[in-house]
Amino acid sequence: MKDLILRSRYTLLVVTLIVYMGVLVAEGMITGREARVIKFENPYFDFSSTDFEGFRERRNDDEDSRVSFEDSGDV
Amino acid sequence: MDKFAILQFYGLIKREVLEHRNLFIGAPAVVALLLLVATTWAVTQVDESQLAEGLRYVSVLFDGLSPFDMAPFFMLLAVPFYLTLYVCSVIYLINTLYQDRKEMSVLFWQSMPVSNLQTVLSKIVTIVLVAPIFYVLIIFAMYLIAMVWLTILGISNDVDLVGIGYMFLAAIASLVLIYISAFVTSLWLLPSVGWLLLFSAFAKKTPLLWAGGVFILVGFLEDFIFGTQFLANWVASRTSDPNQYLIFEFQSIFERIFNYDTLFGIVVGGILIVGAVFMRRFTD
Amino acid sequence: MSNIVEAKSLRKNYGNFTALDGVDLTIPRGAICGLIGPNGAGKTTTLKALIGLCDVEGELSVAGRDPRIARHKLMEDVCFIADVGILPKWLKVSHVIDYVEAVHPRFDRKKAEKFLSTTDIPANKRIKNLSKGMVTQLHLALVMAIEVQLLVLDEPTLGLDIIYRKEFYDRLLNDFYDGNRTIIISTHQVEEIETLLSHLVFINKGKIVLDSSMSDLPDIYTEVLVDADKVAQADAVGPIYVRELLGKKSYTFEAVPREQLEVLGELHTPSVADLFVAKLKEEKHG
Numbered sequence: 001m002k003d004l005i006l007r008s009r010y011t012l013l014v015v016t017l018i019v020y021m022g023v024l025v026a027e028g029m030i031t032g033r034e035a036r037v038i039k040f041e042n043p044y045f046d047f048s049s050t051d052f053e054g055f056r057e058r059r060n061d062d063e064d065s066r067v068s069f070e071d072s073g074d075v
Numbered sequence: 076m077d078k079f080a081i082l083q084f085y086g087l088i089k090r091e092v093l094e095h096r097n098l099f100i101g102a103p104a105v106v107a108l109l110l111l112v113a114t115t116w117a118v119t120q121v122d123e124s125q126l127a128e129g130l131r132y133v134s135v136l137f138d139g140l141s142p143f144d145m146a147p148f149f150m151l152l153a154v155p156f157y158l159t160l161y162v163c164s165v166i167y168l169i170n171t172l173y174q175d176r177k178e179m180s181v182l183f184w185q186s187m188p189v190s191n192l193q194t195v196l197s198k199i200v201t202i203v204l205v206a207p208i209f210y211v212l213i214i215f216a217m218y219l220i221a222m223v224w225l226t227i228l229g230i231s232n233d234v235d236l237v238g239i240g241y242m243f244l245a246a247i248a249s250l251v252l253i254y255i256s257a258f259v260t261s262l263w264l265l266p267s268v269g270w271l272l273l274f275s276a277f278a279k280k281t282p283l284l285w286a287g288g289v290f291i292l293v294g295f296l297e298d299f300i301f302g303t304q305f306l307a308n309w310v311a312s313r314t315s316d317p318n319q320y321l322i323f324e325f326q327s328i329f330e331r332i333f334n335y336d337t338l339f340g341i342v343v344g345g346i347l348i349v350g351a352v353f354m355r356r357f358t359d
Numbered sequence: 360m361s362n363i364v365e366a367k368s369l370r371k372n373y374g375n376f377t378a379l380d381g382v383d384l385t386i387p388r389g390a391i392c393g394l395i396g397p398n399g400a401g402k403t404t405t406l407k408a409l410i411g412l413c414d415v416e417g418e419l420s421v422a423g424r425d426p427r428i429a430r431h432k433l434m435e436d437v438c439f440i441a442d443v444g445i446l447p448k449w450l451k452v453s454h455v456i457d458y459v460e461a462v463h464p465r466f467d468r469k470k471a472e473k474f475l476s477t478t479d480i481p482a483n484k485r486i487k488n489l490s491k492g493m494v495t496q497l498h499l500a501l502v503m504a505i506e507v508q509l510l511v512l513d514e515p516t517l518g519l520d521i522i523y524r525k526e527f528y529d530r531l532l533n534d535f536y537d538g539n540r541t542i543i544i545s546t547h548q549v550e551e552i553e554t555l556l557s558h559l560v561f562i563n564k565g566k567i568v569l570d571s572s573m574s575d576l577p578d579i580y581t582e583v584l585v586d587a588d589k590v591a592q593a594d595a596v597g598p599i600y601v602r603e604l605l606g607k608k609s610y611t612f613e614a615v616p617r618e619q620l621e622v623l624g625e626l627h628t629p630s631v632a633d634l635f636v637a638k639l640k641e642e643k644h645g
Contacts, residue, residue: 006414009357013277016350017289021297021306023343028305035308038336040318040327079464086461093454094447180447183498185412186439187462190431356430358412359373 087189087197088205091171098163099209106159107217110152114221127232130225134238142241142248147323149249150256156210157321160257164202168271171198172355173282181358191355195272195348202268207257211250218246256322259331263319266340269347276354313340363388363509363541364409369417371404371565378404379415380565386558388508389538390572393552394545395635396562402545405562406513409543410439422508435464438502442514444494448487452480452497459501471504474534492523499527503535510535512544516551528555553631561638568638577628580637581617583610584625593623600637611637 005015027033092099118126137145172195175181184194222243229239261268274286297306313319313336322331331337364386371379379401386392396402407413411426411433419425422436446455452475460468475482478496486494495515502510510531516524532555536542546552559576561569571579585593585608596619598610611629612620620626629637 006353006356009277009354012350012354012357013273016273016347016354017293019346019350020343021293023346024306024309025297025301025303027339028303028308033305033308033312035304035311037315038312038319039316040331083462086458089461090450090454090458093451094449175447178448179441179443179445181445182412182439182441182443183445183447185430186410186434186437187459188431188434188464189462193431356414 083189084193084197084200087193088201091198091201092205092209095167098167099206100213102159102163103156103210103213106155107213110155111217111220123228123232126228127234130229130232130239131234133242134229134235136238137241137245138235138238140241140245142244143325145241145245146248146252146325149246150252150321150323153214153249153253153256154321156214156253157257157260160206160210164206164268165271167202167206168198168268169275169283169286172272172275172351173278176358177280185358191352194355195276195352198272199268199348203258203261207254210257211254214253215247215250218243218250222246252322252325255325255328259322259328259337260320262332263313263337263340265344266347267344269344269351272351273347273354276351276357312336361387363390363422364543365418365420366409367418369405369408369415369419371401371408371413371415377565379408382417382562382565382567384560384567384570386541386543386560388541390558391536391542391556392544392558392560393549393556393631394543394560394562395547395549395631396545397547397639399564400562401565402562403513404565406439406511406543406545410434410437410511412439436508437511438505438507438509439511440495440498440502440513440515442517444486444491446486446494446498449485451483451485452489453482455486455497456482456501459505463505465506466501467504467506471500474500474503474530492519495519495523495527499530503530507540509541509543512542514546515544516546516548524551528552531555549632549635550630556631559631561635563639569634576634579614580629580634581612581615581620582627582629582633583612583620583623584608584627585610586624589623596620596623599641 005011175184222239225239225242226236228234229236270290271286274282274289278285294304294307294310298304322328362385364384366382366384369379369382369384371377382401382405384405394402394405404413404415408415408419409421409426411430414427419427421433424433426433450458456468456471459466459471475497478493478500480489480493480497486497489497499515516527519527528551531542544552544555556573558572559569560567583593584604587607590608593608593610596612596615599613600611602609607624610623611634617626
């Protein structure tokens with residue numbers, strides 16, 4: 001089997017790509033992967049320079065949510 | 076790991092850095108220089124008293140605050156460096172297993188007792204762990220120069236130097252954040268790293284065209300064979316938000332590394348990297 | 360194990376082109392073996408197969424290992440110099456030395472620097488700025504500072520002028536060869552190395568045409584300058600090759616006892632170059 005895969009650079013590439021595609025398609029089927037943007041929380045994009053103190057208070061409260069999938073987001 | 080293996084790996088990394096000085100040292104140095112020149116020009120357009128006012132405001136802002144909390148403010152300044160690192164990384168990865176086959180030096184490298192796995196790993200470590208160090212050092216030098224200038228401005232305009240000192244500390248703290256952010260982004264982008272290395276090792280010419288062309292082709296193939304678009308969805312969901320490529324706070328590091336999508340991406344990247352390691356044996 | 364190389368039925372195809380067509384090769388330790396053949400004969404493919412740079416079918420053992428399985432381990436005991444300048448062009452001389460020192464467990468830096476001190480190679484120059492002769496000098500200096508069992512040289516003096524060529528073989532014999540190490544050299548400049556060799560291998564069209572130690576050659580091959588009246592007799596014995604020489608005919612015989620040939624004319628042992636031509640032409644006529 002190994003001899004067949006390593007016969008030439010082309011067979012190796014094809015096998016690697018088959019495994020790559022296989023894993024992604026399998027994962028997609030299992031998790032129901034959609035083209036939904038994976039969102040990471042970043043409070044600094046809401047930052048406004050005039051509201052500095054208020055911002056720091058808000059940010060300290062917000063420690064728990066860092067990673068989320070937003071339902072309204074699309075690609 | 077025995078001492079010789081460590082020395083060997085260090086020798087491999089040293090070779091990578093020496094061979095690609097332009098990408099790891101030259102490029103960020105040019106960016107730093109451009110930023111300093113642009114800032115110097117912008118500053119000459121503004122009246123000194125206005126500058127001093129701005130400096131006074133910033134000095135009060137940073138005074139007494141933890142550098143680690145204030146570090147994120149400097150992340151935006153790092154964006155041009157991140158873009159440069161990203162472009163240089165693509166150039167490095169797509170060429171690194173191709174160039175030595177084109178100019179025959181691969182015969183020399185392969186005549187040394189270094190396995191294909193060590194070779195490919197050394198290149199990954201170089202781009203993920205070592206290249207950002209040089210970028211951070213150059214950003215540090217840039218901040219140092221800026222700090223000297225700001226201190227002079229502060230002294231001649233009676234601005235509280237302690238606040239400027241806190242700002243500098245925050246800038247230094249941001250260097251750590253920049254480095255970690257680069258590392259975490261590399262993990263996020265490990266599939267791309269593996270993809271570029273695979274085609275760098277595979278192509279007999281124009282490796283970038285191969286990498287791009289097959290990428291598009293594979294997307295179409297999936298639809299054609301399975302009627303699904305999971306691959307395209309996966310790529311789309313991983314590339315459309317700039318937040319995925321920057322970390323702004325120390326607190327988010329753990330979640331950014333240990334979440335399902337990053338870890339799954341590492342598995343996919345691993346598959347492609349294994350392909351690249353085996354592909355390295357085809358030197359003709 | 361007394362043989363450093365044992366190869367059986369090596370086969371390699373590049374698409375439709377057959378580079379190696381069932382190569383059998385046995386090279387004893389301590390030999391200085393010349394691998395001689397015309398362009399395209401399979402010399403480079405054979406040598407690359409020995410060091411694991413080329414995947415071939417067949418049985419292959421070099422210094423006790425199969426190069427296809429354990430190439431990087433084999434490289435601790437084997438070194439390779441190719442005809443093209445393969446040292447990395449963008450590195451400085453000192454960096455290449457640093458690199459070999461870091462990755463090769465058997466490299467002796469002091470030895471390499473001692474060899475280099477007898478050349479004009481400056482440590483700070485980039486390899487691309489060195490002449491071809493200097494690149495070969497540098498590569499040889501690096502290789503000689505490594506405790507290897509086998510040195511594989513693929514046309515190492517190709518394109519070099521005579522001074523570098525002579526110096527290369529002088530160093531190889533005087534500073535490197537110690538009776539235990541084995542050297543395999545491929546070349547088509549036969550005359551240059553025939554005095555060095557202990558072992559001779561001819562390869563043509565992917566097949567081994569001759570495989571013999573130099574000391575056995577006179578017993579097997581004889582060249583006869585045949586007198587005009589003995590030509591028919593000589594033809595009857597069955598030469599492998601005939602050519603005109605100084606108005607007379609020179610016949611080359613293989614595996615024919617000398618006593619039988621003495622009557623035909625003046626005998627001598629063919630030079631490697633003449634023997635090479637004879638074997639090639641014999642192949643042609645089948």
